Amino acid sequence: MRKPLSLIAGAAVLGLALAGCSTGGGESDPGNADQVEVFTWWASGSEKVGLDALVKVFNEQYPDIEFINASVAGGAGSNAKAALASRLEANDPPDTFQAHAGAELTDYINAGQLQDLSSFYEEQGLTDVFPASLIEQLTVDGAIYSVPSNIHRANVTWVNTAVLEGAGIDPTKAPADIDAWIDDLQKLKDSGVESPLALGTEWTQMQLLENVLIADLGAEGYSGLWTGDTAWDSDGVKTAVDHYGELMKFVNSDFAGLEWDAATQILLDGNAGYNVMGDWAEAAFVQAGQTYGDEYTTWPTPGTDGVFDFLADSFTLPVGAPHEQAAKDWLTTISSAEGQKAFNIAKGSIPARTDATASDYPAYQQTAITSFADDTVVSSLAHGAAASISWSGDISSAVGKFGTDKDAASLVSALVAAADKALG
């Protein structure tokens, strides 16, 4: 008799403990209006710091609303996207979720999972404070489905000044175009730098290709690639692919296995002269104790001056969000001048609003804020702004293949096939 009793007691304790796990603090409750469940993949590093700063502002602006952090760590967001897809599939959406602004949202929009936020933009006056070119990139068939919390730039070339000076190249002046850049890369190689251009894994290769495409096609031609106005087998694209192939001759041999930060580290260590990477790389230089303009400098990738290749993290309002009003409050906070400032200073990006005070930000960000206000804004391919997830997946695989076989003709035909499939 004693044994079964203790067994039952044990099971009861276990059950209680499990129940405690599921209802104890931080669980979304649809009946309670004063909650907002925010789904992100910001779980570590500068991203976590940024989110914390944002939550602090949110708590000040809306002290009655409980913030529930539903972040999913790892895999640069791919784990989070898988988790999110299954939640949306089960009709259990979070109140708002993070996504790259732009075409990456296409799948959710087509599946009718997102609410149109155009009226929210008008209420908040966001159409006036966000640059017109950004609003244009965010608009899908006359509707806007997300609110950007920050802006990153993807066409930045990071330069190790000492390495360039060693080969007699002036690091402060960017080469005029890709051809001039290739000449400089050759000079570096001749001076004994084995791999002058640091490169990493598949998506960083895709980002380099996108930079070359912008340089060779111009902003308008590049944007046309995503609408079907520019043909993928046009001479401009072929030139860009040839240029890209030339650039690949100057990269480190182990690129396929390196994450972006490992590639940037090659530059930091002085084993390369250049690295094309988004402006989140800034944090790596700051952490290494280097000064902008002294040990390192940046310019827009040669040939892309005057173009701002943008990507943005943004938040959405899913259909059937349990706390819709609270979610709108969260969107208000992230789009407010105060929220954007707190977040972007912590994360190293720049605010989407044009009324931000540039002097609040560090040196690199100040240059980016100026360019964002003045330049032509185009959407980044490597970061989900330009093409839908499956399209950029196909391009990524084609670029990865090119990394091993260096077959330009097959890259062009793969790019054409990917575009045909995506644009139908």
Added chain:
Amino acid sequence: MRKGIRNWGPPLLLVSPTVVILGIFVYGLIGANVSVSLSDRHSLQPAENFVGLDNYFALFAEERFLHSLYNLGMFTLFFIVGTMVFGFLWAWMLDKGVSAEGVFRSVYLFPMAISFVASGVVWRWLLNSAEGDRASGLNRIFESLGLGFLQNPWWSDPTWGMAAIALPAIWQLSGYVMALFLSGFRGIPEELREAARMDGASEWKLYRHVIFPQLSPVALSALIIVGHMSLKVFDLIMAITKAIYQTEVPATYLWVALTSNDYAKAATIATILLLFVAVLIVPYLIYTARSEKAER
């Protein structure tokens, strides 16, 4: 009638939870997966049409999928040959009699205690393809030993890269194959060997005609176990290279298709993988069932 129920009732009651759970969560889900693979659900939107085997034809016409099959083939080849050869050699040497056999056994078997993900992280560093000044891992070791000519790009090589990926897998499972073979060796009665020797068989003939034939069931089991693990390889590749084209196998391609919301394609790859494993496992199950019956 009542006696009948008494006979089969309780056992049925006992196994029914398992049958129901297996029915829903294994066979039911396999069925659901196959039905998705026969639909046109290429996005988050619900499927609209039944498209038959179109997804399968499309997949086998795709250069990318054939490449992933090539990679899987290379990996499987090196993985199976590697584990069988090393496993057999070690078992044979232990069987010949060495001192401190227990130590060797644990040393060889130990890697199995580590997950593919954990060892993948270490091998990711060991198999670093940078050479010369920036070399690390094995290339650095070669360099510092004056064996610089042995440095190579490891998995970055387009043709032989998958052989490098197979290295950690071989390292991890050879010990297991060794344990299987060793138990096979130990299962052969000493009398048989003595009898063969009495009959004047040379050592080679003893192995060729007495021992190897008795090891073949063990070899078959080892082949099946290692083979089906190889076809499913996913975590090792994700840990070493992440999901990139160069080391793509069907399982990682499935992951890519799934995370880009192409449910029909992902389900199709999953079904193909299931068929691959079934082709290997089902004949084996039939064979063992038959031989068990024959023994009875």
